[in-house]
Amino acid sequence: MSSSQKHDIPDGLNEEYYQISTDILGSFNKYRPPLNIFRFKEDVARIMPYYKVGGRLTNEQVAELLEMTQDGMVFVSREDHPVYVKHISFQLDLVLVDKNLKEKEIADIFTQALTRRLAEFFEQPVKGVFEKLWVDLMVLTEYLYEDIRRARALVRRLHTEHSLENHSVNTGFLGVALLGKIKEKNFQDTIKRKTFDNLVAGLFIHDLGMAKVPVFIRTKDKPLTGEERNKINSHTKVGFEMLNKLGLRFAEMEQCVTEHHERCNGSGYPLKSIKQEFPGRLCAVADSFCAMISNRPYAKGKGMVQAAMELTQDAKYDREITKALQMLLMMDLKMKP
Numbered sequence: 001m002s003s004s005q006k007h008d009i010p011d012g013l014n015e016e017y018y019q020i021s022t023d024i025l026g027s028f029n030k031y032r033p034p035l036n037i038f039r040f041k042e043d044v045a046r047i048m049p050y051y052k053v054g055g056r057l058t059n060e061q062v063a064e065l066l067e068m069t070q071d072g073m074v075f076v077s078r079e080d081h082p083v084y085v086k087h088i089s090f091q092l093d094l095v096l097v098d099k100n101l102k103e104k105e106i107a108d109i110f111t112q113a114l115t116r117r118l119a120e121f122f123e124q125p126v127k128g129v130f131e132k133l134w135v136d137l138m139v140l141t142e143y144l145y146e147d148i149r150r151a152r153a154l155v156r157r158l159h160t161e162h163s164l165e166n167h168s169v170n171t172g173f174l175g176v177a178l179l180g181k182i183k184e185k186n187f188q189d190t191i192k193r194k195t196f197d198n199l200v201a202g203l204f205i206h207d208l209g210m211a212k213v214p215v216f217i218r219t220k221d222k223p224l225t226g227e228e229r230n231k232i233n234s235h236t237k238v239g240f241e242m243l244n245k246l247g248l249r250f251a252e253m254e255q256c257v258t259e260h261h262e263r264c265n266g267s268g269y270p271l272k273s274i275k276q277e278f279p280g281r282l283c284a285v286a287d288s289f290c291a292m293i294s295n296r297p298y299a300k301g302k303g304m305v306q307a308a309m310e311l312t313q314d315a316k317y318d319r320e321i322t323k324a325l326q327m328l329l330m331m332d333l334k335m336k337p
Helices: 023-029 059-070 077-088 091-095 101-122 128-144 147-157 164-182 193-204 207-211 228-234 235-246 251-259 278-293 303-314 319-332
Strands: 017-018 037-041 046-051 072-077
Touching: 017 077, 017 207, 023 059, 023 077, 023 091, 059 072, 072 077, 072 147, 077 091, 091 101, 091 128, 101 128, 101 147, 101 164, 101 207, 128 147, 128 193, 147 164, 147 319, 164 193, 164 278, 164 319, 193 251, 193 278, 207 235, 228 235, 235 251, 251 278, 278 303, 278 319, 303 319
Parallel strands: none
Antiparallel strands: 017 072, 037 046, 037 072
16 A cells, blocks of 8 residues: 555645655755655645755754655655756666656656766766766666657657757657557567667667767858768767777667668668668667757758658658658657648
């Protein structure tokens, strides 16, 4: 029986407040929690203020707060959602224990956490920084492997402004949602957890080699010179070399990094191959779509449904995957042209 049931807490309360667990309480600063805290008073059946940000709890209050939390009587306001999201995003595994978070709120947390982690990794693409990113990605895969349909909420959080980390988060979110759409029947029977982990990581770091392209080239609002274009086009090869230096010799990651600019008709680069593996073909669709919908210095992003329809009609992309994209947006997410 839940704490809320034991204490007859009114239905609908969680629309306004998060009921916090001892795990969440333990993640706060012991004496100075980062947001306002409320307690449920049974005698009046109301939520009442207990702690206000800027104050300091006494030792007695710390003990009392723990006891009340164990009894399911402690809440934080959903009005403090941005503060809560930021806090949880630094300790991402808490999303797996907080049963009061809604899917859209968890999607907000993953978006903030992974965007920040990827920015750190692209700024310093070394093993120690990647290991921190990997820990957070594994929280994501654990969350999604339990129910792959949860990925749909992530697609509603795609960034609209382009940056390397924003684009990488977008591609990761969309790629995993497409994977779930294609394999939605008996998902866990058709894809092993280790394969899922490596493929998801590959989607998020597919543009690893772009970290070595100077920012002024990546953000240029005028046509690229031949030399600048060569630097851009070499990022798949550079990314593969970086994977090796990081000791990431997993086929799914390698295919995402090296094949996301190859095309089914042989018009892509760097090999002009028509024999991409599934992770490469999946990443190609997700990468292109996310590039099309983002605002860049030289172009405004397209609408999601329009971009999906254009890819569906383009023979350069895997038709099963582009069809899944169209169905995901228009049928599952009910997006309009």
